[in-house]
Amino acid sequence: xxxxxxxxxxxxxxxxxxxxxxxxxxNHQKKVLEANISELPMFIFSNDITLLDSLAKELNDLxxxxxxxxxxxxxxxxxxxxxxxxxxxxxxxxSYNLPSLMNISFxxxxxxxxxxxxxEKILSSSEYIELIVxxxxxxxxxxxxxxxxxTKIYYGGNVLLLVLLVFITIFLRIHFEIKSNDFxxxxxxxxxxxxxxxxQFILNSLWLCFAPLLLVTGLYFAAMYFKYINIxxxxxxxxxxxxxxxxxxxxxxxFLGKNI
Amino acid sequence: MLKxxxxxxxxxxxxxxxxxxxxxxxxxxxxxxADNSSGKTxxxxxxxxxxxxxxxSILIKEKPPLxxxxxxxxxxxxxxxxxxxxxxxxxNIVLPLENISSRQKQKITDLCAIAELNEKIxxxxxxxxxxxxxFIELIRAVIQLPYLILIDxxxxxxxxxxxxxxxxxxxxxxxxxxxxxxxSKNKMEHFDITCRVQDKRVVIL
Numbered sequence: 001x002x003x004x005x006x007x008x009x010x011x012x013x014x015x016x017x018x019x020x021x022x023x024x025x026x027n028h029q030k031k032v033l034e035a036n037i038s039e040l041p042m043f044i045f046s047n048d049i050t051l052l053d054s055l056a057k058e059l060n061d062l063x064x065x066x067x068x069x070x071x072x073x074x075x076x077x078x079x080x081x082x083x084x085x086x087x088x089x090x091x092x093x094x095s096y097n098l099p100s101l102m103n104i105s106f107x108x109x110x111x112x113x114x115x116x117x118x119x120e121k122i123l124s125s126s127e128y129i130e131l132i133v134x135x136x137x138x139x140x141x142x143x144x145x146x147x148x149x150x151t152k153i154y155y156g157g158n159v160l161l162l163v164l165l166v167f168i169t170i171f172l173r174i175h176f177e178i179k180s181n182d183f184x185x186x187x188x189x190x191x192x193x194x195x196x197x198x199x200q201f202i203l204n205s206l207w208l209c210f211a212p213l214l215l216v217t218g219l220y221f222a223a224m225y226f227k228y229i230n231i232x233x234x235x236x237x238x239x240x241x242x243x244x245x246x247x248x249x250x251x252x253x254x255f256l257g258k259n260i
Numbered sequence: 261m262l263k264x265x266x267x268x269x270x271x272x273x274x275x276x277x278x279x280x281x282x283x284x285x286x287x288x289x290x291x292x293x294a295d296n297s298s299g300k301t302x303x304x305x306x307x308x309x310x311x312x313x314x315x316x317s318i319l320i321k322e323k324p325p326l327x328x329x330x331x332x333x334x335x336x337x338x339x340x341x342x343x344x345x346x347x348x349x350x351x352n353i354v355l356p357l358e359n360i361s362s363r364q365k366q367k368i369t370d371l372c373a374i375a376e377l378n379e380k381i382x383x384x385x386x387x388x389x390x391x392x393x394x395f396i397e398l399i400r401a402v403i404q405l406p407y408l409i410l411i412d413x414x415x416x417x418x419x420x421x422x423x424x425x426x427x428x429x430x431x432x433x434x435x436x437x438x439x440x441x442x443x444s445k446n447k448m449e450h451f452d453i454t455c456r457v458q459d460k461r462v463v464i465l
Contacts, residue, residue, distance in 0.1 A: 186342045186343060186355065190335070
């Protein structure tokens with residue numbers, strides 16, 4: 001009987017570890033893809049720096065904009081000269097009227113399709129129609145698609161693991177309780193206290209509820225503390241895991257009915 | 261200890277095992293002998309609280325058997341064994357005991373010595389003969405000091421010599437106020453009260 005509970009604890013630990021690895025893997029991959037979006041800047045060129053200033057004022061209120069830098073044409077020329085060693089062409093460059101530049105970097109988490117559409121709407125308004133916009137929308141779209149696929153896989157994985165955890169826990173609990181029926185039959189007929197089985201069931205349930213979850217959660221926090229991982233899991237997810245175990249134990253109790 | 265009034269078992273409009281009124285005091289050995297299918301087992305199960313379709317009333321220490329449903333104060337030793345076959349003699353004896361005092365340990369050892377089981381205390385049940393298995397059930401019942409020890413068809417598994425040993429084992433519980441009610445097919449000696457079933461009625465001899 002003790003072997004049965006130990007086996008169930010091991011199985012739940014494996015499932016919870018897999019579940020937590022799913023959370024960690026998702027958060028890690030999400031960070032990478034969002035960083036890709038953040039690192040993808042938008043350049044806006046214009047000969048009229050005041051137009052860029054008024055656009056910057058408008059965009060500053062948007063939550064998905066992380067940073068806006070406006071570089072005047074003289075600074076652009078300086079950067080080109082120092083960047084490409086064009087000291088000899090300094091006179092030629094100064095004779096040209098270079099455009100001013102606006103460099104917009106985005107918050108990868110917030111910059112999603114509706115936000116991009118909102119930005120495009122602003123940029124396509126008659127006021128800013130003359131601006132030259134340079135942004136790699138294809139790369140942004142690839143990263144967004146990957147994020148959407150990742151999110152779908154993550155939610156699917158959560159549902160799968162939730163169902164697996166609930167069903168496996170119920171199945172194992174019922175299996176081991178029915179297997180121990182002969183023992184309890186002898187126990188009762190020998191004069192043993194009939195409440196003992198219920199007490200044992202509650203005690204085993206407490207072990208199944210707390211031992212695997214505390215162990216797996218403890219391992220996660222230990223790994224965080226010793227900096228083996230630096231990915232934050234939403235604490236509510238531990239609550240969901242706990243609730244799943246509680247539900248499976250309650251359901252197995254209902255299914256076992258008068259056996260206990 | 262045990263009071264039975266206007267008792268009757270009913271099966272397909274037939275009434276049998278009729279008991280007008282009996283009152284057994286504590287610490288007594290009672291033998292009820294009758295032929296097969298006379299209702300001996302059902303009477304024991306009725307007293308034990310496992311069978312409720314009977315007429316009349318059964319009171320154990322002035323409480324009906326259902327009162328003891330959760331914490332049994334009677335122990336029924338049935339015809340077939342209720343033992344954990346792959347466990348040791350000791351494990352089977354102490355199975356219902358939540359805490360074992362040193363006095364109980366000593367008593368179990370003494371009772372096992374009477375049943376010649378003291379050298380087989382670590383032996384698995386499935387290696388023992390049937391009569392030894394019944395001794396183990398009896399010791400397990402006696403050590404708990406219940407109000408009543410009910411033994412069904414006692415002469416089935418204890419012959420004359422073993423019966424004396426079994427009664428010696430029961431003395432421990434009898435001295436503490438327990439009563440023993442054993443059924444059999446034939447009259448058994450060394451009992452304080454002997455009853456028989458005659459024309460479907462229980463008669464005290």
